[in-house]
Amino acid sequence: MKAFRELVERSIATGSLAGVEDLLADDVVFRSPVAHKPYPGKAITTAILNGVARVFEDLHYVSSIEEENRSALVFEARIGDITVNGCDFITTNDEGLITEFTVMVRPMSGATALMEAMGAQFPQIQADAVAFAEQQR
Template sequence: MSSVIEQWHHIVENLDANGLDKLLADDVVFHSPVVHTPQAGKHITKLYLAAAMQTLNAPGHFKYLREVIDGNNAVLEFQTEIDGITINGVDMIQWNDAGQIIDFKVMVRPLKAVNAIHAAMGRMLEAMKPKG
């Protein structure tokens, strides 16, 4: 297994958003299943991934089912549940030779799941906004 993917699993299992600081390249691009345009940069990618970890990692529900790693690319299939809706998706991760993620794409099915993620992520991102 790639050390990048081992680090990613550790971050997800421990809900360690701060671990993303080392793992994400400064110019990483994040492709959300619910946002039309790619999101570029470490700050916004960390924000989305941190919110996703909190949203999708309902106790006892989130798990990776299988993964395929080829060179500096990995596809990790996951399953979770939000509001009684089973969600199936994949994380497509690409990293550079320095071991930092440069591209992270999330794809989700079925449509009910996409809608549930959209609503839950909206709530989580709103809650994460600085109060002021």
């Protein structure tokens, strides 16, 4: 999805994806490469994506595949000394808002580093999701 890619490329270095919530449908579902259960909802997805912005260093997209309402954005990033290769699989609705966001990463050392780094972020992610949900009321 071009709008998401442009947002990431413009703002990832700041440690925040300000405005990402404007690209998400209210009923968006986020599927993590390191968590079994999906995370439903705009508040938690916004918070997770901002958490990722704090964890990934030097994230850049290397290629993409676009077809109708589905996109695959292939990326590279670092977490400390570990290089991570991954792909964001994005599905959008008729209004162009993201309804499904699935992330896959490799190698296993990268997935492990991501799991540990995001685990450390999770208290902040939960607090951000609650704050976002309260703002939307």
